Amino acid sequence: MRRIRAAAIGAVTLSLALAASACGGGTSTDGGGSGGSPKTLTYWASNQGASIEVDKDVLQPELDKFEEQTGIKVELEVVPWSDLLNRILTATTSGQGPDVLNIGNTWSASLQATGALLPWDQAAFDTIGGKDRFVDSALGSTGAQGQDPAAVPLYSMAYALYYNKQMFADAGITEPPATWDQLIADGQKLSGDGKWGLAVEGSNPSENIHHAVVFAKQHGADFFTADGTPDFTSDAAVTGVKQFVDLMAKDKIVAPGNAEYAQNQSISDFAKGKTAMLLWQSASANLKSQGMSEDAYGVAPVPVQSGAPGTGTGVNSMVMGINLAVFKNTDNLDGATEFVKFMTSDAEQKILNQAYSSIPPVKGAQQDTAFTTDANAVLKDTLAGSAVAAPQVPDESQFETAVGTAVKELFADAAAGRAVTEDSVKAALEKAQQQMPAK
Incomplete structure (x- = not known):
């Protein structure tokens, strides 16, 4: 999911949404739903680019192309990440939603549980060319296991380590770190004189949860048991979260001010050379918007404990990305399905994913030379072999907020000079677990 995910949603709000099963998009007269017309669709797009205006510039020509081909006009609204989840949940209860919308792929199971989204069974997939057009890692983040997907993959992303080539050369570092011990050692060489080894977004719960899941996985932990019960305080989960926060608290390679970072x-x-390394998902477009040349940085896999990314404890990213969903009670189901088919066609996948520096989840589009750069090779390899899907549980969005906020508070402690210990990390995760709905 992308770009800045502020999944600020409380358990009460989601509970209301769950109670309003299948209450989705529809017939509002103020821009929600299709308004009963087979010649219009309303589309909520997530903010993928450097600004909402950038997204409009990317998307509008494609929507015009769709109208030319089908006669269906698409009314576009680009919704900031800080508002998107709450807007979607409000739509599930009010019925005043769009026909088609983007959802962060980590929300798939939570939104699936509302019953408001169209299930994509085999027959539905057949109308857009078949399920086997999509890569497995992307399909794994479309809803709970054993159920028909709640959405269709649109953009795929993965985390990578971005590093400043000149800063590395000046410090005598000849290759990017493959383990966290190497990253810390390099980061300490690169820190000083107002510059820092690594940048994080410590006040962004959604960025925090992505890293928390990865660090916990690298120590053999999951945040949920097999039956979906929260398990936030295992020794391995505590160790993983502490290792992440310790990049600031103990290792001193992250500036204390990063505890307040939440908006890019x-x-x-x-991009400005204030930090030498960055952990980010599909960052090339954002770096370009900040004026950084592609020649100025390298891209490597996110480090792991052993130095060998892969499955199990070699996991180094969540499977990130955007899915395309349809509200079940849209008044223009045929048009909405046609729009999903258009947006996931090979041709459009090449155009849109190239614009956003993401990876097409459609196999045919992935083969295009636009996606064979060194940076994209790292992202594709990560998605194929060393990324893990977000927990596909109905309470995933509350999990993101609760644990992501716990990590935010731990970063605040580190920045203020308060000790970050195993006990304090466990207490923060215990508090987060207590905020989860009772099973």
Whole structure:
């Protein structure tokens, strides 16, 4: 999911949404739903580019193309990440939603549980060319296991380590770190004189949860048991979260001010040479918007404990990305399905994913030379072999907020000079677990 995910949603709000099963898009007269017309669709797009205006510039020509081909006009609204989840949940209860919308792929199971989204069974997939057009890693983040997907993959992303080539050369570092021990050692060489080894977004719960899941996985932990019960305080989960926060608290390679970062400030610092390394998902477009040349940075897999990314404890990213969903009670189901088919066609996948520096989840589009750069090779390899899907549980969005906020508070402690210990990390995760709905 992307770009800045502020999944600020409380358990009460989601509970209301769950109670309003299948209450989705439809017939509002103020821009929600299709308004009963087979010649119009309303589309909520997530903010993928450097600004909402950038997204409009990317998307509108494609929507015009769709109208030319089908006669169906698409009314576009680009929704900031800070508003998107709450807007979607409100739509599930009010019925005043769009026909088609983007959802962060980590929300798939939570939104699936509302019953408001069209299930994509085999027959539905057949209308857009078949399920086997999509890569497995992307399909794995479309809803709960054993159920028909709640959405169709649109953009795929993965985390990578971005590093400043000149800063590395000046410090005598000849290759990017493959383990966290190497990253810390390099980061300490690169820190000083107002510059820092690594940038994070410590005040962004959604960025925090992505890293928390990865660090926990690298120590053998999951945040949920097999039956979906929260398990936030295992020794391995505590160790993983502490290792992440310790990059600031103990290792001193992250500036204390990063505890307040939540809106792409880490991207800006990296692009301006204030920090030497950045952990980010599909960052090339954002770095370009900040004026950083592609020649100025390298891209490598996110480090792992052993130095060998892969499955199990070699996991180094969540499977990130955007899915395309249809509200079940849209008044223009045929048009909405046609739009999904258009947006996931090979041709459109090449155009849109190239614009956003993401990876097409459609196999045919992935083969295009636009996606064979060194940076994209790292992202594709990560998605294929060393990324893990977000927990596909109905309470995933509350999990993101609760644990992501716990990590935010731990970063605040580190920045203020308060000790970050195993006990304090466990207490923060215990508090987060208590905020989860009772099973």
